[in-house]
Amino acid sequence: MTLRKVLFTVLFLLGLYLAGLGAFIAVEVLGPGMRLREEAEPVARVHRILDERSRSLSRTVEAVRAMAERGGTPDAGEVRRLWSGLLPDPDERPTRSYARVPARLRGHMIQADAASGLVADELLETLILLRLGRLEEARTNLGVVAELQRSALDLLGSAQQEGLEYVVALERELAAAASTGIRGVVGWVLAGVLLLPFLVVLARRRVAAPLADLDRAAARVASGDLDVEIEPRYDDELGSLARQFNQMIGVVRARGRAQGHLAAAGELLSGVAHEVKNPLMAISALAGSRLDEPDMESEVRDDWTEVQTQARRAGKIVQDLLRFVKGEEDTEVETVHLQECLDEAISLVSYRFEVDEIEFSFSAPPDPIWVRAVPDRLDQVLVNLFSNALSALRRVDPPRTLALECRLEEGRAVVAVMDDGPGVAPRVEPGLFSPFRTEGSETGTGLGLYISRNLMREMGGGLRYVPEPGRGARFEAWLAVAPPPDEAAPEGRPAEEAHRTGETGPVRVPGETSVLLVEDEKAVRRAVRRFLHRKGFAVVEAGDGLEALERLDEGPTPDVIVSDLRMPRMDGLALLQALEERDPRLADRVLILSGDISIFSGDDSALAPEQVLVKPVELPVLVERIETVASRKGRASG
Amino acid sequence: MVAVLHTPTTPVALDPYLEAEADSWGPDARLVSRRLPTGLEETVAQVEDFLREHSPTVVVYHGTSRVALALAPLLAREGIPHILTTSTSTQLVGITPYTHRLVPSDTVQGRVLASFAVDRLGVRRPAVLYLRDDYGASITKGLAGELRSRGVDDIFLLPHDPRSDFELLVEGVARLQRPDGVFLAGYGGQVGRVVPLLKEWLPGVPIIGTDAIVSPAGPDAPEGWREELEGLYMATFWLPSPEGDPREREIIARYRALGGKRPSHFVFLLQDGIDVARAAVQRFPRRRAVERYLEELGRQRPALAGLTGPLHFGPGRTGLVRIARLGAADVEPVEGPP
Numbered sequence: 001m002t003l004r005k006v007l008f009t010v011l012f013l014l015g016l017y018l019a020g021l022g023a024f025i026a027v028e029v030l031g032p033g034m035r036l037r038e039e040a041e042p043v044a045r046v047h048r049i050l051d052e053r054s055r056s057l058s059r060t061v062e063a064v065r066a067m068a069e070r071g072g073t074p075d076a077g078e079v080r081r082l083w084s085g086l087l088p089d090p091d092e093r094p095t096r097s098y099a100r101v102p103a104r105l106r107g108h109m110i111q112a113d114a115a116s117g118l119v120a121d122e123l124l125e126t127l128i129l130l131r132l133g134r135l136e137e138a139r140t141n142l143g144v145v146a147e148l149q150r151s152a153l154d155l156l157g158s159a160q161q162e163g164l165e166y167v168v169a170l171e172r173e174l175a176a177a178a179s180t181g182i183r184g185v186v187g188w189v190l191a192g193v194l195l196l197p198f199l200v201v202l203a204r205r206r207v208a209a210p211l212a213d214l215d216r217a218a219a220r221v222a223s224g225d226l227d228v229e230i231e232p233r234y235d236d237e238l239g240s241l242a243r244q245f246n247q248m249i250g251v252v253r254a255r256g257r258a259q260g261h262l263a264a265a266g267e268l269l270s271g272v273a274h275e276v277k278n279p280l281m282a283i284s285a286l287a288g289s290r291l292d293e294p295d296m297e298s299e300v301r302d303d304w305t306e307v308q309t310q311a312r313r314a315g316k317i318v319q320d321l322l323r324f325v326k327g328e329e330d331t332e333v334e335t336v337h338l339q340e341c342l343d344e345a346i347s348l349v350s351y352r353f354e355v356d357e358i359e360f361s362f363s364a365p366p367d368p369i370w371v372r373a374v375p376d377r378l379d380q381v382l383v384n385l386f387s388n389a390l391s392a393l394r395r396v397d398p399p400r401t402l403a404l405e406c407r408l409e410e411g412r413a414v415v416a417v418m419d420d421g422p423g424v425a426p427r428v429e430p431g432l433f434s435p436f437r438t439e440g441s442e443t444g445t446g447l448g449l450y451i452s453r454n455l456m457r458e459m460g461g462g463l464r465y466v467p468e469p470g471r472g473a474r475f476e477a478w479l480a481v482a483p484p485p486d487e488a489a490p491e492g493r494p495a496e497e498a499h500r501t502g503e504t505g506p507v508r509v510p511g512e513t514s515v516l517l518v519e520d521e522k523a524v525r526r527a528v529r530r531f532l533h534r535k536g537f538a539v540v541e542a543g544d545g546l547e548a549l550e551r552l553d554e555g556p557t558p559d560v561i562v563s564d565l566r567m568p569r570m571d572g573l574a575l576l577q578a579l580e581e582r583d584p585r586l587a588d589r590v591l592i593l594s595g596d597i598s599i600f601s602g603d604d605s606a607l608a609p610e611q612v613l614v615k616p617v618e619l620p621v622l623v624e625r626i627e628t629v630a631s632r633k634g635r636a637s638g
Numbered sequence: 639m640v641a642v643l644h645t646p647t648t649p650v651a652l653d654p655y656l657e658a659e660a661d662s663w664g665p666d667a668r669l670v671s672r673r674l675p676t677g678l679e680e681t682v683a684q685v686e687d688f689l690r691e692h693s694p695t696v697v698v699y700h701g702t703s704r705v706a707l708a709l710a711p712l713l714a715r716e717g718i719p720h721i722l723t724t725s726t727s728t729q730l731v732g733i734t735p736y737t738h739r740l741v742p743s744d745t746v747q748g749r750v751l752a753s754f755a756v757d758r759l760g761v762r763r764p765a766v767l768y769l770r771d772d773y774g775a776s777i778t779k780g781l782a783g784e785l786r787s788r789g790v791d792d793i794f795l796l797p798h799d800p801r802s803d804f805e806l807l808v809e810g811v812a813r814l815q816r817p818d819g820v821f822l823a824g825y826g827g828q829v830g831r832v833v834p835l836l837k838e839w840l841p842g843v844p845i846i847g848t849d850a851i852v853s854p855a856g857p858d859a860p861e862g863w864r865e866e867l868e869g870l871y872m873a874t875f876w877l878p879s880p881e882g883d884p885r886e887r888e889i890i891a892r893y894r895a896l897g898g899k900r901p902s903h904f905v906f907l908l909q910d911g912i913d914v915a916r917a918a919v920q921r922f923p924r925r926r927a928v929e930r931y932l933e934e935l936g937r938q939r940p941a942l943a944g945l946t947g948p949l950h951f952g953p954g955r956t957g958l959v960r961i962a963r964l965g966a967a968d969v970e971p972v973e974g975p976p
Binding site for chain 2: 083086087088089090091100103106107110114117118120121124125128129131132
């Protein structure tokens, strides 16, 4: 039985109980009470009228008798007074009350009424006789009056007796009813007392206990225990609530596991990316070194240039991937070149286009569009939209198309991601941006669109789904257009630019600047050493921090120490600390190479930003930094 | 169903008249009539039985105010709307929400009679002989009040009952009051006994009767009482229309065929009451709707055309009371009362 039915039954029983109690009191007590009031009142009224008339008549009889006994001509004023007292008063006629008098009481009442009228008429005749001076006839008439009066009084007495007995009977009936009523009410109250425990038990079992289960379970969930499950007690609304609670917790549990997997995957990816950086660094350095050779055939130079380009591209992908996975919390809004952001997002997913046979198109205005955004967050939103589109496209057969469209619209920059996948079912649309909606995806967390829209809103923009029946899915994200940043001279990276143009700078006098290169990866160490050597640096190598300290002990002291971060035995930071302890000036000569950029992002980092180079580093940039440190060392010592 | 209850004071011819009326009705309504007994107690008991037996939709009561005063609360208790055709007592005004009266109250009749007597006949020292019952007491109250309001204070009020010594009463009136006009408020039986005495003791003094003096006499009525009333003035609720209305002619013919004489104004009031009740039950089968219909007549609904004037229960029917002079077997309109 559902809780609603249980409550309805309880209320119905309570209503029945109260109605029964009320009806019992009404029937047993109020009924006789009302009868007493309704029937006794007209009886009393008729008796009052008849009684008053009887008394008045008696007084008149006495007065007329006295008048007759006195003899002579009666006083006209007294006759007039007595006469008017014998006239019927239409307002005091009891007839109107007779219909309300019980039938068995009416007989003597009506007879008494008529008898008093006869007495009055006889008295009027007597008064006429007295006025006419017929004294004897008047005295004789008074005898008739006396007889009629006795008869009227008898009838009145009988009527009063009957009335009294009737009222007494009604009162007895009422008293008996009241007694029965009290007993009955006590019975009802006892029945109510018996009913109460049943209701209490019912309420505890059906309401209180299930609610307590829910309360306990919710408290455990609040304390972080997701392994809680409620056993529904009844198949009612609270039972349904318990089942839904279990389902909800199941979803949360699954999400937790999924997020744990994602976090682990992120960690793994981070490690892999770090490890990939070293070979990339080696490849890049080796290619850079080879490209520095002046006498190289054009075809071979093109090959090495391609090797270096691909190594750089791979390095950028790994870099972007690391930043996305780690989700660095750079929340500062800045003016962003939208097309560049879109390029970056595309580069993260573009490898899938070929694999999944997706025809990708991108259209954007030719002029730069500037928006106010947090770049990482915008990246996250776009990658999420791309990922959703790719997932959807995998559910349809090729050919598959994915389009990215950027346009300006009423002061906003709108980015539309469109696919020709199965689209969003109309039933799903209303809750599309709600959390934990995973319709159409077996692997998603159900949080992507929810988080994406929140991110867009935080940046002052928005995200919506634009239904296009029969045309797949279309999501539109928008941001307010911002004015372009100041036309300051672009911060050049001369070394990089120069390298890209093939200008690698002057070759130094051999041995002029000495470099201690600390790197555990031999391939990297070899490639960098060869490049620096070609550039005229005197390079001493060490495989880790300890070995570097040995080289320093052996002397001479290098102008610059270039050290990897992660190394066996003693890593870069430990080396830096050792140098700090040994001679702080040595520590100032250190440049750290690392694939893990996160350790330098905190304010409490021991390293200055200019001391850090992120792998895979462009070799010309490395040279520039080495020369900067060397010139500082020269100024310090000079 | 329409029930007609009428008191024993109504003419014997009324019974076959009502039977003929019932036979003339179609299947859309039914008429049941009952002549009530003499005693009030017995009357009430018999009406209670009648209501249980027939459960009428509406009751037309044709009789004295005394019985009407007793029956109105009883009918109201059962929720039965009722039409009083001839009961004039002021005590009936507003007695129940179910009570509807076709005739004006005694106050109105008293005003018309007093006005006629004082203004047309110049009466200044009247005597009023009236029956000691609700009807007599009520109409005398209205009459005396109206006379006093016109400056006539020397009024000889003499109640009586059927057993009274009428010779003594009339002698007393004649010798003690020496009236210049006598009002009679009662029914044909008593009036028929009093009128010859009045004519003997007070020759030439005008006698003015109330509406009920043409009611049939009781068992103690003298032979030829109706003829004794010749020359009396009386209050009437109906007078023959000068144009000779065909419906009037039809009723007069029917009544004459059954009773051997011309019907009194009460028969026309009764017929009007029956016609209203029939119209109501033909339209509405339930008591509450009938009650509303009666209440709305002359207000939200147009009044029905009746023999005694427009049929409704509003104040407009107070102009119904007119003065007539009784001929040997007929009534003659007296030039309208002022």
